[in-house]
Amino acid sequence: MISESDRDDARLIWEFHRMGHEPKRCSVAVGLGSHDLGVAEVAADFYLRGLAPLIVFTGATSRTTVDRMPRGEAEHYKERAVELGVPASRVLVEPDARNTGENLRFTRQLLSDAEVTVTSLLLVSKPYEERRAYATARQEWPDVEIVSASTPISYDEYARSIGDERLVIDMLVGALQRLLVYPEQGFMIHQDVPESVRAAYKRLVKAGYTTRLLPS
Structure with missing residues (x-):
């Protein structure tokens, strides 16, 4: 749930x-x-x-x-x-x-x-x-x-279209992790991530949305 x-x-x-x-x-x-x-x-x-x-x-x-x-x-x-x-x-x-x-x-x-x-x-x-x-x-x-x-669609509409909201959240979390770590590895430019977004990311990781995270 x-x-x-x-x-x-x-x-x-x-x-x-x-x-x-x-x-x-x-x-x-x-x-x-x-x-x-x-x-x-x-x-x-x-x-x-x-x-x-x-x-x-x-x-x-x-x-x-x-x-x-x-x-x-x-x-x-x-x-x-x-x-x-x-x-x-x-x-x-x-x-x-x-x-x-x-x-x-x-x-x-x-x-x-x-x-x-x-x-x-x-x-x-x-x-x-x-x-x-x-x-x-x-x-x-x-x-x-x-x-x-991309497709002009809201989060809720997209989650319904995929049919697996947990997977969607896992993918959102994984994509954000890459924005945080890939610039240091030379894979992308650095972009500022607001503290509110970082905090949401940390809460979701703690809640178990981790299947798309890079191995530590």
């Missing part, structure tokens, strides 16, 4: 993970692979609205996607985007990345090899990964403008 205090802490962390960027026209939309096909749907919507002339989907598989996306996250994302009306010729697939840093490095190389000039990215992730994706992109690709985006 999830307490209301735990849920309030999760909502606070959820809002911190969202960047609040306004989507605008960019050189390319990049959809970061995951279990969530909503990433592909948002990227497809950006293309269909004329906000990006090209989409790159990046991602292999992980323990949470190998069964549901056996051909790889990026390939399944492309299939969904094409279903929604994006021409297959306007989608590039990067099938090898297994973490956010690789997503950005491999995508950068793919676009360079394709001779695509990139000055700005519409970076599409899961809602609770917006800030992590942004911080990683700034580290890996510092010379382009980054617009971080």
Whole structure:
């Protein structure tokens, strides 16, 4: 059973993970692979609205996607985007990345090899990964403008859509831990984390939402 205090802490962390960027026209939309096909749907919507002339989907598989996306996250994302009306010729697939840093490095190389000039990215992730994706992109690709985006959805709506609220809170906690420790390891830029968010994180860890934490 999830307490209301735990849920309030999760909502606070959820809002911190969202960047609040306004989507605008960019050189390319990049959809970061995951279990969530909503990433592909948002990227497809950006293309269909004329906000990006090209989409790159990046991602292999992980323990949470190998069964549901056996051909790889990026390939399944492309299939969904094409279903929604994006021409297959306007989608590039990067099938090898297994973490956010690789997503950005491999995508950068793919676009360079394709001779695509990139000055700005519409970076599409899961809602609770917006800030992590942004911080990683700034580290890996510092010379382009980054617009971080995701499905416009509230915490409560997202938890209902996933069907496992405890898992969602675990993922929120894991994503915040990475924002705290990865800058020291050179994986992303540093971002200030408000004390209220840190306190909520500590309470949720103490309450047992730890399955997505990095090993100590």
